[in-house]
Amino acid sequence: MEALIFEKPYTLVLKEIQKPKIEKNEICLKMKAAAICGTDLRVYKGEKTKGIRKPSIIGHEFSGEVAEVGDKIIDFKIGDRVGVAPVISCGKCYCCLNDLENICINRMAIGYEFDGAFAEYIKIPSVAIESGNVFKLSDKVSFEEAALLEPLSCCINGHNKCKIKIKTDVLIIGAGPIGLMHLQLAKISGARVFTSEPNSKRRKIAESLGADILIDPQKEDLSKIIMENTNNQGVDVVIMVIGIDRMLNDLLTLIKKGGILNLFAGFQKESVSNIDPNLIHYNEINIIGSSAMKLRNYITAIKLIEENKINLKSLITDVYSLSEYEKAFSKALKNESIKIVFQD
Ligand SMILES: [Zn+2]
Ligand SMILES: [Zn+2]
Known part of the structure; x- marks a missing residue:
């Protein structure tokens, strides 16, 4: 064969x-x-x-x-x-x-x-x-x-840990295959979905699959858009489907008090991330991982x-x-x- x-x-x-x-x-x-x-x-x-x-x-x-x-x-x-x-x-x-x-x-x-x-x-x-x-x-x-x-x-496993309900605000970082699956699962659960993706073709597919707000992070201010659309509170859930460690701290600032950051993607070996621990402490943010x-x-x-x-x-x-x-x-x-x- x-x-x-x-x-x-x-x-x-x-x-x-x-x-x-x-x-x-x-x-x-x-x-x-x-x-x-x-x-x-x-x-x-x-x-x-x-x-x-x-x-x-x-x-x-x-x-x-x-x-x-x-x-x-x-x-x-x-x-x-x-x-x-x-x-x-x-x-x-x-x-x-x-x-x-x-x-x-x-x-x-x-x-x-x-x-x-x-x-x-x-x-x-x-x-x-x-x-x-x-x-x-x-x-x-x-x-x-x-x-x-x-x-x-794998996305269903990660999705289940995010406690997404009707009207939950979800931000998905990346609209490759995994991001587009998470998007659809979040929509089934009744969420409003923000999708951040630099590639315009991928943004188009995300739009056709029901993404509510699309962001080009290279040309637009992600933080500004999130805050404008959430009464300055941030989103309930962020799902990272790309493993870029230097983004972690910025993403923590976009999450509502009591919200969830799901590290769904794998990161490069020996990655280390600098984060402001007070963002987690005072806002009671839950950082979770999901694998397989x-x-x-x-x-x-x-x-x-x-x-x-x-x-x-x-x-x-x-x-x-x-x-x-x-x-x-x-x-x-x-x-x-x-x-x-x-x-x-
Ligand atoms: Zn695989
Ligand atoms: Zn075992």
């Missing part, structure tokens, strides 16, 4: 390799759609190394069709359409036992410790099947949408797509075959697209 092999930073090679052999408790999927994630780009650039083997096949946002099942598999049959939650938690550690399976100490993931989806076929390890990470899809969910269920699930997803978030994500509540299709701006990987990655690195998907 064809597989895109990550050999070392900045080196991906399309190779003909053996199709994975499955054990009796495993299944093999024909890849139908696999999206390039920001994390894949960080792996490609050598910025993310944890859990990354060299050489290996990366890609963790995917869907497929069951092509082969092991003798002991009863829940799946050849031809089933499935989406896979890539992160496998252990179920036993402190985090797993305290409703924090998303940040399981012993977590493993397809696309990291296990070979991922940038290939014609993907082996799903037994531990993923036993943990319930493989979900059958109805015809209401396309393979392309299913490839984005994982990032949407829980399986129940994946189930919610499927329902939202089935019920047409979230538009993922408009986030898919480019579709390529695996053989066009050079074009796909160079486009992804230029940040010109929203979501790039490889298709079978």
Whole structure:
């Protein structure tokens, strides 16, 4: 089969390799759609190394069709359409036992410790099947949408921690795929959404998806706009979907007393941020983080797509075959697209 092999930073090679052999408790999927994630780009650039083997096949946002099942598999049959939650938690550690399976100490993931989806076929390890990470899809969910269920699930996890209700004022910093998912989730909850994004194409998509107030932070005064529109009180919630540490203190000044700052994006290794602690103390601001997803978030994500509540299709701006990987990655690195998907 064809597989895109990550050999070392900045080196991906399309190779003909053996199709994975499955054990009796495993299944093999024909890849139908696999999206390039920001994390894949960080792996490609050598910025993310944890859990990354060299050489290996990366890609963790995917869907497929069951092509082969092991003798002991009863829940799946050849031809089933499935989406896979890539992160496998252990179920036993402190985090797993305290409703924090998303940040399981012993977590493993397809696309990291296990070979991922940038290939014609993907082996799903037994531990993923036993943990319930493989979900059958109805015809209401396309393979392309299913490839984005994982990032949407991560957003649902982050969204749930922000306590967004009707008329909550939410500011989203960044309107890439993740920002645009957060935007839609906040709108479903009844929020008024401010979106700050320098790229005009992305602002346009944010507008079409319901953003109430759009800000170009390079040309406009973000702070002034927020204060003018909130009676000088600031917004209830800020969600940072880009990891720029030097922005933290400015963002703290835009939050209403008792509000929430959610650090949703990962920051560069060894980032340190200078913040005025009195902004937190006197205003009782809650700084929270959110990382990865829980399986129940994946189930919610499927329902939202089935019920047409979230538009993922408009986030898919480019579709390529695996053989066009050079074009796909160079486009992804230029940040010109929203979501790039490889298709079978
Ligand atoms: Zn991802
Ligand atoms: Zn665990």
